[in-house]
Amino acid sequence: DAGVTQSPTHLIKTRGQQVTLRCSPKSGHDTVSWYQQALGQGPQFIFQYYEEEERQRGNFPDRFSGHQFPNYSSELNVNALLLGDSALYLCASSFGGFHEQYFGPGTRLTVT
């Protein structure tokens, strides 16, 4: 049973560009959450998708957007990249109720 997968593993972009990160949830999971982890910090919640809708959002600007597909996979899009967007982006999946979230290995984004 595959766990949460994310692509790409690493990405280098230039300021002002746009980026799309992808996530496939663990089998049987229907909820996907995205987190940003800056160097030396704990993960910060970006947003959560359930039933193909953004259900909750953290304190991130509108440059951060996402999508969830009918197969529960998800994308995170970041427009007009800033140097401060350099971080590890983590996707987590879960299934309803009080169950724990399972994390993917992350995508390391570097903005130059």
Added chain:
Amino acid sequence: AQSVAQPEDQVNVAEGNPLTVKCTYSVSGNPYLFWYVQYPNRGLQFLLKYITGDNLVKGSYGFEAEFNKSQTSFHLKKPSALVSDSALYFCAVRARGSGGSQGNLIFGKGTKLSVKP
């Protein structure tokens, strides 16, 4: 506002000795608490959770955590540390959800555990 505090940036332990990684929380209502471990250049791995029930929760790799409501703490423990336990440990609390969604996780800043032979 809900929050998690991990007061120690680093914990150093000799192999074979017991270890404790501290976590305190602030949350309205009943807390849902979690511990995750992160190895270098990796995502987070789930260790254990407290939802309700026994205050002592057992998890993966011999780890356990003690929930103390009066002290609003959820300390991670292991009776005998291994060198391979060296990693970054995160405590998290689940925020309240809305609109049919689960609440997101609020993480502490992490504690680096170093176990020396």
